[in-house]
Amino acid sequence: MYTEDYVLATTTFYNEENGLALANFFSLRDNSSKDWSQKNTIDDLQKIAEDNELDFEVEIVAHLNVLKAVSEKKYDEAFKGQLAIFQNIVKYLQSSDSENWMVPLANTVCVDLRYLLNAFDTLDSSSKKQKLEKYNDFQKKYIDSMMMYFRICSGDTRAPARHSKRWTIMFIVNQMLKVYHKIKKFHLTTGLTKTILMCPDKNIFPVAHVVTFYYYTGCKEIFEGKFNDARENLIIAFERCYRKSIKNKKLILQKLIPLNMLQGIMPSLNLLKKYDLDVFMDLTTSLKTGNVKLFRECIDKHEVCYMKCGIYLVLQKLINIVYRNLFKKFFLIANNHIIPVETIAALLKKFDDPETSFDNAQSLLVNMIYRGTLRGYLSHAHKKVVLSKKDPFPTGRHVFDKTTRSINEIGHK
Known part of the structure; x- marks a missing residue:
């Protein structure tokens, strides 16, 4: 596609308020857009702009500059240009009440902006110190622009459902969750995730956005040690994920399987x-x-x-479950609820560490009783562990709940 065709098509889409077609033309991942940038120059574009009245001239010129910078691997310049495009689109959305046709374009541009941020961090050849300073600055500008976009869309409460911008707030939160996931600063997204979770009608959000949101929220809660909440959110993500999306389901299962294991639920x-x-x-x-x-x-x-x-x-944390199952097998063989600590130490020498001492075995038993993996008590006078006659080896669910509760209590002191 040559410049004149591209410009006239873009202008037509703008005048027709065709946000999806416009988003396709402005995507950095679109092949026709890349081919167009290789065949033409900014001089050609400006000449056409002089001969025609263009409503979207600034953004088209900026887009061509971004494509040129990407081809030359100047990712800092590409990010700045893409940021300018995104900010202009957000300003337009701010001034347009009861209109959401430009939301697909804003979403495409902000995704490409995040890709450029990652490309700069990964591929830029600047010195480490200089790159870190620039990356932090770019990241702040990205988050500030996304927050402005979020406020505009979340505040659009009066428009009819088909014209509302609110359906995209989960998408915006997802983009920020991805950035914060990379730098492990999940605490900065707490307010945003609460806004989504408190929405009375989550059916307004596309399924793809819902799956992404619950996946990253689950990751956030794993990072914070809230394993019960993380498991619930990851189950929602897995159940709603498109059944043929094997790659996405695998990503979810990589987080979900360990949480299920903590509850004693093993994968087939x-x-x-x-x-x-x-x-x-x-x-x-x-x-x-x-x-x-x-x-x-x-x-x-x-x-x-x-x-x-x-x-x-x-x-x-699963090591306690392994010890529990080892001791349970021995208990069933021994058929006795009173077991000498020396016997436990000998068992551990054979099936774990050959250098396990009496004190090591005793400490392990105390720890397991405290965490609820084992029910009973330690008799120091007789150097024996006395197991409960009723359910001495609790189910994984009970252990999981008690362990999670103790971790969360420690984390909030």
Whole structure:
């Protein structure tokens, strides 16, 4: 597509208030837009602007400059140009009451703006210190512009449903959640997520936006140690996710499976194979069998993967479930609710650490009783652990609730 065709088409879409077509023409990911930028120059565009009355001239020129900067890998210039386009569109939305036709364009431009922010952070060749300063400045400007966009859309309460801008507020929050997820500053999104959760009618939001929102909200709550809330939100995300979106379902399961494991709910082999989650196969086996050595080997082997997924610390908490299942198997064999601590130490030497001492075994038992993984008490005088005759090994749900409650209490002191 050549300049004149592009400009006239863009102007036509603007005059017809065709936001979707305009968004496609302004997308940095659109092939026709890229081809157009390679075939023409800004001089051609300005000459056409002189011969025609263009309503969108400033934005078209800025878009061409952004495409040029991207092709030259000048991501700081590209970000500044894209930010200017986004701010102009937001100002237009602010001045237009009861109109939402430009929302698709604003959404496309703000997504590309976030991509440019990430591209600058990843690909820019500036010195580390200089790049960090610029990145922080760009990030602040991005968030400020998004907050302005959010306020405009959330305040559009009087317009009829089909003309309202409110349906896009979840999309805006999702973009900010993605930025804060990268830098691990979830606490800055608490007010935004509450606004969405308090919406009386969540059916106004597209399903794709809902899935993204609940996924990142679940990630936020894992980071904050609110495992019950995180699990509920991730279940919503998984259930509403399009059934053929295998990649997205896999991302959700990477967070959800460890939370289910804390409740004693193990994934099936078919589920792990379907979503290519081999990193959980041996882990599941170790939990079911109480194999402490296998559990530790899995954690060490896939440590980098677990850290990238943000679940490493959650998986570390599963060690108590492994010990619980190991002791349960021994208890069923011994058929006695009074067990010497020395026997537990010998058991741990065989199935965990060969150097386990009496004191180590005693400390582990005390910790498990405190956390609710084991019901009973420790008799220091007789050096024995006395297990409860009724349900000495609580279900995963009970352990999960007690552990989560204690973590949250510690976190708020």
